Amino acid sequence: xxxxxxxxxxxxxxxxxxxxxxxxxxxxxxxxxxxxxxxxxxxxxxxxxxxxxxxxxxxxxxxxxxxxxxxxxxxxxxxxxxxxxxxxxxxxxxxxxxxxxxxxxxxxxxxxxxxxxxxxxxxxxxxxxxxxxxxxxxxxxxxxxxxxxxxxxxxxxxxxxxxxxxxxxxxxxxxxxxxxxxxxxxxxxxxxxxxxxxxxxxxxxxxxxxxxxxxxxxxxxxxxxxxxxxxxxxxxxxxxxxxxxxxxxxxxxxxxxxxxxxxxxxxxxxxxxxxxxxxxxxxxxxxxxxxxxxxxxxxxxxxxx
Ligand SMILES: Cc1cc2nc3c(=O)[nH]c(=O)nc-3n(C[C@H](O)[C@H](O)[C@H](O)COP(=O)(O)OP(=O)(O)OC[C@H]3O[C@@H](n4cnc5c(N)ncnc54)[C@H](O)[C@@H]3O)c2cc1C
Numbered sequence: 001x002x003x004x005x006x007x008x009x010x011x012x013x014x015x016x017x018x019x020x021x022x023x024x025x026x027x028x029x030x031x032x033x034x035x036x037x038x039x040x041x042x043x044x045x046x047x048x049x050x051x052x053x054x055x056x057x058x059x060x061x062x063x064x065x066x067x068x069x070x071x072x073x074x075x076x077x078x079x080x081x082x083x084x085x086x087x088x089x090x091x092x093x094x095x096x097x098x099x100x101x102x103x104x105x106x107x108x109x110x111x112x113x114x115x116x117x118x119x120x121x122x123x124x125x126x127x128x129x130x131x132x133x134x135x136x137x138x139x140x141x142x143x144x145x146x147x148x149x150x151x152x153x154x155x156x157x158x159x160x161x162x163x164x165x166x167x168x169x170x171x172x173x174x175x176x177x178x179x180x181x182x183x184x185x186x187x188x189x190x191x192x193x194x195x196x197x198x199x200x201x202x203x204x205x206x207x208x209x210x211x212x213x214x215x216x217x218x219x220x221x222x223x224x225x226x227x228x229x230x231x232x233x234x235x236x237x238x239x240x241x242x243x244x245x246x247x248x249x250x251x252x253x254x255x256x257x258x259x260x261x262x263x264x265x266x267x268x269x270x271x272x273x274x275x276x277x278x279x280x281x282x283x284x285x286x287x288x289x290x291x292x293x294x295x296x297x298x299x300x301x302x303x304x305x
Pocket of ligand 1: 031035062112124126171174
């Protein structure tokens with residue numbers, strides 16, 4: 001069971017950070033509580049008691065979605081549901097909506113925040129692969145000599161392992177700044193025990209920018225999650241595709257580099273096959289949206305598997 005002496009709802013980062021102090025005084029941040037509550041309720045955390053729970057969902061610095069210097073700033077308290085409805089995200093980073101349709105169900109999506117998902121750092125979480133493909137940076141806030149100061153950490157350096165991040169005990173995750181991706185097509189593939197109410201076992205996020213004649217790969221970004229302790233970009237596969245002619249052979253060759261990333265000991269061969277097929281399918285799905293001729297990319301064995 002989860003209990004606390006005080007449940008606080010600060011409205012500014014200054015107030016929230018003051019309550020958090022050095023982070024060692026028995027305070028716990030909470031946003032949508034979709035990780036914390038089941039963790040305590042299902043007994044995985046045992047009986048948990050905090051002196052203070054600091055609900056950050058009203059903190060204005062952690063809210064909102066805006067274009068900024070050609071990139072997109074997403075407040076940490078943005079819910080996964082907003083990925084499906086926010087006009088800026090739908091226009092500038094539609095990969096996030098493709099991820100959100102696979103995320104839990106409507107009720108959980110309305111509660112679960114992107115900040116909570118990243119701090120929770122589950123190897124099977126859905127949000128890290130698309131955010132890695134969007135070159136996301138994590139903006140962290142802390143109090144220094146009574147002033148709120150920030151630092152930026154690339155997402156690839158923020159999640160350190162299962163349940164481990166670069167967040168210091170006295171910091172808040174304030175926002176995520178990621179690329180706007182005009183000219184790119186996006187795809188997200190996921191396999192889980194069930195389509196929605198289980199977190200994924202393997203997921204792949206793909207962004208593809210073909211050249212103007214739709215014949216070559218101008219840029220490709222591929223990130224995979226659920227196959228190792230942290231989600232990763234498939235940089236070897238990305239490099240193989242850059243400037244390469246769009247063909248089933250080039251797609252398959254790039255996708256084959258994904259198999260070596262599977263670290264899980266359980267069902268390793270199955271995961272290798274799934275992740276390779278998913279990378280193929282993700283690239284093909286994205287290319288189809290771009291209008292690339294079907295005969296260039298159709299691969300019955302993978303697409304309809
Ligand atoms: C039924 C169900 C289905 C689910 N399905 C999926 C799924 O399909 N895919 C998936 O990826 N996940 C899934 N999840 C997991 C969960 O919904 C996500 O991890 C969620 O995004 C966590 O966000 P939250 O706001 O609820 O976090 P919370 O539970 O509020 O917090 C999680 C952790 O983050 C910390 N924290 C939160 N916000 C901040 C902040 N701004 N700064 C610093 N620390 C912070 C908290 O202290 C805590 O340690 C599911 C969960 C449930 C219960």
